[in-house]
Amino acid sequence: MAAVLALAAAAARARVAEAAAGGDTAVVPGAVSGMTHAWLLTGPPGSGRSTAARAFAAALQCEDTAGAPGCGRCHGCRTALSGAHADVDLFATENPVIRRQDVEPLIGVAQRRPTLGRWRVVVVEDADRFNDSSGNALLKAIEEPPPRTVWLLCAPNPDDVLRTIRSRCRHVALRVPPAAAVAELLQRRDGVDRRTAEFAARAAQGHIGFARRLARDEEARTRRLEVLRLPVRAASVPEAVVAAGELHDVVQQEATAAAAERDAAERAALLRALGAEDASTLPPAVRAQVRQLEENQKRRVRRQQTDAFDRALVDLLGLFRDVLVVQLGAAVELVHGDQRAEVERLARASTPEETLHRIDAVRTARTRLAGTAAPQLALEATALALLPAGLHAPGGRG
Structure with missing residues (x-):
């Protein structure tokens, strides 16, 4: 809850500052109380780091000015959450490390002005996979981005991220959701029956992605039983x-x-x-x-x-x-x-x-x-x- 409040407050304050400046794109995020140009979202597997990053990006791009940022219904919110927003760039890799050649295109993207939304948002999953070369290449872009660029870095633990990058970000820690919340999500979003949802949520120990696999994939359930039979x-x-x-x-x-x-x-x-x-x-x-x-x-x-x-x-x-x-x-x-x-x-x-x-x-x-x-x-x-x-x-x- 503390993480949600921190991100929601930052999005709200950014909107207030933008309105006070009359939409001036020269407003610098660092000058807005509670808002900054670089964030580090950490939490154990299943804590929803990338989901939180997308939700924050949606709040920054939200077009509904009547309520709090992040209505979830407007075009800006929906496209940011789905990964289709022109000004929200998502980078994820399943390689062991993020290499320098992976980072260089991100730096170019971060230098562009937003085209449709209010901010250029760059989301990097698994920021713990930066090595010295890629981390050093990214350092200047994170430290001194253009006025309307926001970096959202995700990692399991702050200590896993290069110190030079970590020190330039505002840290927000997330926790694994309780099993009851995961079970409710499986029932509501995926149509899983209550008994299966509760079993999967407990067995996955709060990891939403793995809970979905256990609830829907027979092979995942078989593999789990093989593991538990080892002793x-x-x-x-x-x-x-x-x-x-x-x-x-x-x-x-x-x-x-x-x-x-x-x-x-x-x-x-x-x-x-x-x-x-x-x-x-x-x-x-x-x-x-x-x-x-x-x-x-x-x-x-x-x-x-x-x-x-x-x-x-x-x-x-x-x-x-x-x-x-x-x-x-x-x-x-x-x-x-x-x-x-x-x-x-x-x-x-x-x-x-x-x-x-x-x-x-x-x-x-x-x-x-x-x-x-x-x-x-x-x-x-x-x-x-x-x-x-x-x-x-x-x-x-x-």
């Missing part, structure tokens, strides 16, 4: 290694399949634009564009796979959180309530100290996965750490 299947060292390998294959196949259709459509669209049915018929110089697309798609698939493996580990964290809740007798709702029988069995078979050890092991795996660790090795290490006490290695846990 049961890992009763010995050989079984732990086999279970981790099979889980690796399930998650990898799901992530790859999700990208295959989009990759094929992108390739077909590029070939049509180049006037060819097959890349082999293109001149060598033009064929490089197809190769570049294929390289970009490979990087994107790798990122999707990493995200999918991290999601599996988050599911495991939720499971052992539930085990600890049962062991301590806490009066809170389980994340994986549909697996209560298994949660209670795991709780009886271990101590709270062992559960905390397992939670730490999964968190360590997430950290390694975010670095350079191979996903299969990270999953194997996790599976071994989940073994009953004394079975982790020949010398025990140490």
